[in-house]
Amino acid sequence: MLKETVLQNRDRSVFGKAFFVDGHEDLELPLFGSKIAAGFPSPATDYIEETINLNRHLIKNPASTFFIRVMGESMQDAYIRNTDLLVIDKSLKARDGSAVVCWLEGEFTVKTYKPAGNKLYLLPANPKYKAIELTEGMDFVFMGVVTYSIHDCLKNQL
Amino acid sequence: MIALVDCNSFYASCECVFNPAIRDKPVIVLSNNDGCTIARSQQAKDVGVKMGDPAFMLKDLIKKHSIKVFSSNYTLYGDMSRRVMQTLAGFTPNLEVYSIDESFLDLGHFYKKDLHQYAWQIKNTVQEWTGIPVGIGVAKTKTLAKIANRIAKKSPKAKGVLVLQEQRHIEAALKRTEVGDVWGIGRQHSKLLQKHGITTAYELAQQHDAWVKKHLTIVGLRMVKELRGEPCLELEEVAPKKQNICTSRSFGSPVTKLQELEEATATYASKCAYKLRKQGSCASAVTVFVMTNRFANTPQYYNSKTIHVPNPVNSDLHLIQYANMALRSIYEEGYSYKKCGVIVSDFMPEDNLQLGLFDVADTGKHKDLMKALDNLNSRYGMATVKAAAQGIKNNWTLKRERLSPCYTTRLSDVLVARL
Numbered sequence: 001m002l003k004e005t006v007l008q009n010r011d012r013s014v015f016g017k018a019f020f021v022d023g024h025e026d027l028e029l030p031l032f033g034s035k036i037a038a039g040f041p042s043p044a045t046d047y048i049e050e051t052i053n054l055n056r057h058l059i060k061n062p063a064s065t066f067f068i069r070v071m072g073e074s075m076q077d078a079y080i081r082n083t084d085l086l087v088i089d090k091s092l093k094a095r096d097g098s099a100v101v102c103w104l105e106g107e108f109t110v111k112t113y114k115p116a117g118n119k120l121y122l123l124p125a126n127p128k129y130k131a132i133e134l135t136e137g138m139d140f141v142f143m144g145v146v147t148y149s150i151h152d153c154l155k156n157q158l
Numbered sequence: 159m160i161a162l163v164d165c166n167s168f169y170a171s172c173e174c175v176f177n178p179a180i181r182d183k184p185v186i187v188l189s190n191n192d193g194c195t196i197a198r199s200q201q202a203k204d205v206g207v208k209m210g211d212p213a214f215m216l217k218d219l220i221k222k223h224s225i226k227v228f229s230s231n232y233t234l235y236g237d238m239s240r241r242v243m244q245t246l247a248g249f250t251p252n253l254e255v256y257s258i259d260e261s262f263l264d265l266g267h268f269y270k271k272d273l274h275q276y277a278w279q280i281k282n283t284v285q286e287w288t289g290i291p292v293g294i295g296v297a298k299t300k301t302l303a304k305i306a307n308r309i310a311k312k313s314p315k316a317k318g319v320l321v322l323q324e325q326r327h328i329e330a331a332l333k334r335t336e337v338g339d340v341w342g343i344g345r346q347h348s349k350l351l352q353k354h355g356i357t358t359a360y361e362l363a364q365q366h367d368a369w370v371k372k373h374l375t376i377v378g379l380r381m382v383k384e385l386r387g388e389p390c391l392e393l394e395e396v397a398p399k400k401q402n403i404c405t406s407r408s409f410g411s412p413v414t415k416l417q418e419l420e421e422a423t424a425t426y427a428s429k430c431a432y433k434l435r436k437q438g439s440c441a442s443a444v445t446v447f448v449m450t451n452r453f454a455n456t457p458q459y460y461n462s463k464t465i466h467v468p469n470p471v472n473s474d475l476h477l478i479q480y481a482n483m484a485l486r487s488i489y490e491e492g493y494s495y496k497k498c499g500v501i502v503s504d505f506m507p508e509d510n511l512q513l514g515l516f517d518v519a520d521t522g523k524h525k526d527l528m529k530a531l532d533n534l535n536s537r538y539g540m541a542t543v544k545a546a547a548q549g550i551k552n553n554w555t556l557k558r559e560r561l562s563p564c565y566t567t568r569l570s571d572v573l574v575a576r577l
């Protein structure tokens with residue numbers, strides 16, 4: 001959220017507007033502690049000790065982190081499965097073996113980044129799919145490195 | 159030294175980050191209600207779209223060059239702005255956000271750094287982290303940084319980054335800047351200066367202080383001093399609270415009925431109330447204005463009414479009540495209204511209110527109610543709970559036919575990748 005204020009010089013004349021950035025929303029989950037105590041049960045177990053803020057754990061760099069939803073089977077052996085929600089960080093450099101999100105020939109896709117000699121490959125993680133060699137002149141934009149995959153275990157029960 | 163960083167065609171650039179297919183196509187973004195052009199990608203500028211061009215006049219051009227047209231998506235732009243500013247904040251101890259797409263960075267403490275290299279590092283980092291291209295001007299004062307930034311974006315040699323350090327470079331930059339393009343010189347002052355034969359920033363900087371003060375007031379003098387390299391405008395790290403808040407929008411289609419105007423006014427009053435509570439103020443003056451469409455061939459009417467309330471308020475319910483009292487006093491039947499708005503002013507801090515002797519409003523109850531309302535709406539989304547006066551099905555809301563998804567702030571709108 002942006003907060004807007006009017007900027008004034010010392011003589012109260014206005015020289016513009018400023019927008020200030022509010023922090024991003026927190027998602028907090030209570031973490032319950034329960035110590036097994038000999039003797040009296042501890043009354044403290046009834047209280048919330050602290051909260052886990054998933055944003056803090058899953059988002060190292062809030063400025064460069066985005067979410068993306070995936071459809072399809074080509075990355076299932078890398079634990080990126082149909083309908084998963086991915087956390088991607090644009091500030092990270094792709095390294096050998098990183099899962100990357102990219103724009104390739106007119107659509108977004110996720111593949112494993114694989115430099116080999118002086119060639120670059122995008123590999124699927126499913127034997128049914130083929131490797132793609134990245135060549136000069138392809139319609140390609142790097143979107144970010146996948147940092148986490150969030151899988152809905154309730155909807156995807158085996 | 160001070161850097162001015164601003165985003166290139168910010169709104170259009172935001173749309174391209176999540177839609178690489180259009181990254182080298184002409185892209186334009188339209189104002190509220192899909193009215194006029196408010197942002198153009200470089201390619202759209204190249205095919206001749208001008209700032210402010212109404213959408214209906216661009217029909218042929220849009221077809222001919224297959225220009226991509228977007229309604230303004232402020233949720234997306236606001237979040238992208240946060241990302242750009244957060245990135246910039248890592249490069250300076252003092253960041254002053256100046257507008258949604260530009261900010262000043264104090265680089266005063268970096269004596270030993272190669273500023274040119276540092277500016278490039280800033281530019282590349284913002285591009286990598288957010289996908290937004292920026293231009294950077296670095297100089298001794300804000301006004302000079304503005305000039306450096308302008309040249310950085312115009313000159314093919316600079317490629318978007320210009321540091322003005324040496325006297326001869328500063329002089330050359332001032333000579334190629336028209337006086338009307340200097341920060342803070344409006345059209346009126348520009349005309350006056352031209353009349354006196356002053357056409358460039360360089361010539362303006364040569365004038366005597368007394369002459370400048372006489373013709374351009376004290377503010378103008380400070381700016382001229384800045385042109386000479388004397389910092390006069392501090393980086394405002396803590397901005398003062400606003401002294402008035404205005405919320406107003408144009409309607410999607412003309413509105414004639416009082417009830418529809420009342421709903422719109424109530425909605426804007428509620429937005430003002432929310433902003434007041436956010437900055438911890440109460441307002442004693444409520445202004446409502448209504449206007450017809452100046453460009454339509456229909457009877458014209460503009461009116462506004464300000465009510466001074468007995469004690470300062472910041473509750474939705476109070477402000478809606480007063481705003482609609484004001485509206486009813488100026489509403490005239492038989493006109494097609496294009497726009498209405500609510501302005502609140504005459505603020506007091508909410509924690510040292512003087513209660514009136516005959517104050518019957520139950521301030522404490524309202525405070526608790528509003529706190530609950532704000533909590534609900536921040537958890538479940540804007541206007542989940544609202545006053546009935548704001549209406550349920552708002553026919554007067556905006557036309558937003560070409561709105562892009564809120565890629566970064568709404569889970570149901572995130573990008574989808576095919577595996």
